[in-house]
Amino acid sequence: MGSEQTRSDGEIVRSVLAGDIDHYGLLVRRYSDRYARYAAAMLGSRDAAEDAVQDALVRAYDQLAQCRDPENFAGWFFLILRNRCFAEHRRQQSQARSMETRDEAIAGPERADSAVEVAELRQTIGRALQLLTPEQREVFVLKHVEELSYEDIAARIGASVASLKMRMHRAYDRLRDELKELA
Amino acid sequence: MTEHYHPRVKQLMDGELSLSELPPELRAEGEAALRWLATVDRTPIVLSSNLDERVMAKVRSRLPARTRVLDLRRRIRPWVLGAVAAAAAVLLMTLPRESRVRVPVVAIARAPVHVRFVLYAPGAGRVAVAGTFNQWNADAAPLAPTRRPGLWTATLPLSPGQHQYAFLVDGRRWVSDPTAPTVDDGFGRRNSVVAVNPQTERGRGL
Amino acid sequence: MRSAVLVLLISTGITGPIAGQADVRGRLGGRLPAAVVAALQQVVDSAIAKGLPAEPLIEKAVEGSAKGVEPARVLAAVRAVLGRLSQSAVSLRSAGVLRPDTDALEAGAFALNAGLSPDQVQTLAAQVRAPYALAPTLRVAATLAALGVPGNDAVRLVRDELDAGHAPGDVLDLPRRVQMGMAGGRSAGQAAGRAGGPAHPSPEPPHALPPGQGRPHKP
Numbered sequence: 060m061g062s063e064q065t066r067s068d069g070e071i072v073r074s075v076l077a078g079d080i081d082h083y084g085l086l087v088r089r090y091s092d093r094y095a096r097y098a099a100a101m102l103g104s105r106d107a108a109e110d111a112v113q114d115a116l117v118r119a120y121d122q123l124a125q126c127r128d129p130e131n132f133a134g135w136f137f138l139i140l141r142n143r144c145f146a147e148h149r150r151q152q153s154q155a156r157s158m159e160t161r162d163e164a165i166a167g168p169e170r171a172d173s174a175v176e177v178a179e180l181r182q183t184i185g186r187a188l189q190l191l192t193p194e195q196r197e198v199f200v201l202k203h204v205e206e207l208s209y210e211d212i213a214a215r216i217g218a219s220v221a222s223l224k225m226r227m228h229r230a231y232d233r234l235r236d237e238l239k240e241l242a
Numbered sequence: 243m244t245e246h247y248h249p250r251v252k253q254l255m256d257g258e259l260s261l262s263e264l265p266p267e268l269r270a271e272g273e274a275a276l277r278w279l280a281t282v283d284r285t286p287i288v289l290s291s292n293l294d295e296r297v298m299a300k301v302r303s304r305l306p307a308r309t310r311v312l313d314l315r316r317r318i319r320p321w322v323l324g325a326v327a328a329a330a331a332v333l334l335m336t337l338p339r340e341s342r343v344r345v346p347v348v349a350i351a352r353a354p355v356h357v358r359f360v361l362y363a364p365g366a367g368r369v370a371v372a373g374t375f376n377q378w379n380a381d382a383a384p385l386a387p388t389r390r391p392g393l394w395t396a397t398l399p400l401s402p403g404q405h406q407y408a409f410l411v412d413g414r415r416w417v418s419d420p421t422a423p424t425v426d427d428g429f430g431r432r433n434s435v436v437a438v439n440p441q442t443e444r445g446r447g448l
Numbered sequence: 449m450r451s452a453v454l455v456l457l458i459s460t461g462i463t464g465p466i467a468g469q470a471d472v473r474g475r476l477g478g479r480l481p482a483a484v485v486a487a488l489q490q491v492v493d494s495a496i497a498k499g500l501p502a503e504p505l506i507e508k509a510v511e512g513s514a515k516g517v518e519p520a521r522v523l524a525a526v527r528a529v530l531g532r533l534s535q536s537a538v539s540l541r542s543a544g545v546l547r548p549d550t551d552a553l554e555a556g557a558f559a560l561n562a563g564l565s566p567d568q569v570q571t572l573a574a575q576v577r578a579p580y581a582l583a584p585t586l587r588v589a590a591t592l593a594a595l596g597v598p599g600n601d602a603v604r605l606v607r608d609e610l611d612a613g614h615a616p617g618d619v620l621d622l623p624r625r626v627q628m629g630m631a632g633g634r635s636a637g638q639a640a641g642r643a644g645g646p647a648h649p650s651p652e653p654p655h656a657l658p659p660g661q662g663r664p665h666k667p
Contacts, residue, residue, distance in 0.1 A: 091294055204284055217387025
């Protein structure tokens with residue numbers, strides 16, 4: 060178990076490509092939850108996120124020989140998952156989706172009014188997020204859920220900081236509109 | 243009618259200004275915005291514990307990562323391929339589905355050559371390259387951003403020979419490579435062409 | 449070329465990947481309507497019956513479905529590929545190539561797609577003798593046409609290289625030289641006019657990639 064922690068992603072990738080299929084499990088364990096929150100926020104449900112992460116991990120295996128920088132498996136895998144999320148969104152466009160809400164664990168036998176308010180607001184924001192364009196939703200999620208800086212987001216997905224801010228600022232306005240409508 | 247946040251409030255929301263730096267008349271708007279921003283759900287998500295097993299089960303059912311599938315077109319005369327395909331098709335039809343075995347065809351193919359694809363696409367959210375080398379699967383080969391804003395790149399191993407490809411920008415716009423020769427794709431667009439010549443030690447024959 | 453070793457494992461089951469070469473239903477089922485898949489299978493069958501390669505047809509169908517093209521147009525494009533392969537066979541046989549291999553057939557079809565006429569393909573094929581190989585020579589002419597060099601100029605350029613007895617590597621290098629000329633601001637035709645003649649000797653093998661696309665490097 061100790062050695063599992065100390066092997067770098069690059070070492071594992073090379074080992075898998077050399078024929079050691081089981082080692083891919085190490086990467087799966089490392090990354091199966093890493094971007095789950097991002098996927099769930101992008102797709103609006105935990106189930107959809109689980110499907111997307113599973114598909115992306117398998118696809119990353121299939122394309123492993125094309126990972127040009129094995130030490131940055133994380134960034135490459137993120138892009139594969141990201142593409143999968145965008146593809147899923149296109150598929151979902153024509154289908155009615157029920158909005159899933161995440162369970163809120165609110166402590167105490169009596170819920171304070173403010174806690175209920177917060178829970179409802181969270182649900183509303185979640186619904187509103189799904190009404191943004193994927194690109195707007197993504198920059199919002201990466202900045203306000205994953206808490207990355209604009210520079211980090213730019214490095215991860217490409218796009219200039221200026222265009223990211225433009226998307227984000229449109230998202231702020233749309234969210235404000237939706238919060239008024241849906242609340 | 244969309245009400246827009248004041249630009250300084252948006253800077254506040256971006257974390258680039260503090261409340262006290264806002265002019266007094268904007269503070270109420272700023273506070274309200276920060277309040278709902280703070281309730282955004284940031285709880286990490288843990289996926290099912292058997293996800294890892296499901297992924298590895300699929301991975302193990304595939305061929306090993308390094309198996310090279312021989313490009314039969316270059317080795318077998320067309321009529322042989324046709325006869326084998328016809329025979330196989332007959333057999334396929336007469337056997338029950340379950341008994342079809344996926345048999346690996348293993349050969350030492352010519353070594354792949356790494357080819358770098360580059361596209362300058364400022365304003366793009368994502369870029370992928372698809373072509374004959376990856377079954378036109380736009381999800382298979384995303385390009386990654388480089389330090390230069392708007393410049394995207396990916397390096398892929400391609401087998402020697404001729405390949406056609408195009409870039410898919412933002413998942414909806416097919417763009418050919420401005421630096422490469424192009425041919426009609428038969429669908430109203432143009433595909434780019436790259437010829438990969440095998441690396442040989444001494445000179446090369448055609 | 450023949451140094452590759454082919455090991456074919458056939459169990460008492462079925463050779464999936466070999467059947468897959470012509471397995472339209474396997475590769476396109478679910479991606480295109482059943483009626484179109486059936487029609488495509490017919491096109492593939494008729495290609496095989498004529499001794500023409502099936503893979504380019506299936507590839508074109510896969511491409512069309514990946515690009516979200518409407519099925520009728522995919523079918524039309526696949527038929528067009530078959531048409532070019534047939535014509536390529538005719539041109540090559542007329543040039544004296546009695547049994548063109550798959551590579552040459554596809555190269556001829558590619559040349560037609562790039563804008564060369566059947567006569568131009570035939571003329572070029574008739575001139576290819578050892579140490580030059582047919583398919584790569586056709587592909588060079590096709591690539592020049594794909595760069596925008598007028599068909600006659602493309603053929604003339606390649607034929608001049610063959611006539612002058614330049615090294616096969618230099619012929620392969622023609623497209624890159626033309627592209628460099630174009631990068632300098634010339635039109636394809638102008639660049640072609642200047643690209644003929646012996647290439648400057650270079651210490652490394654000519655690169656297969658057009659400038660701007662980086663260089664191939666060993667893995």
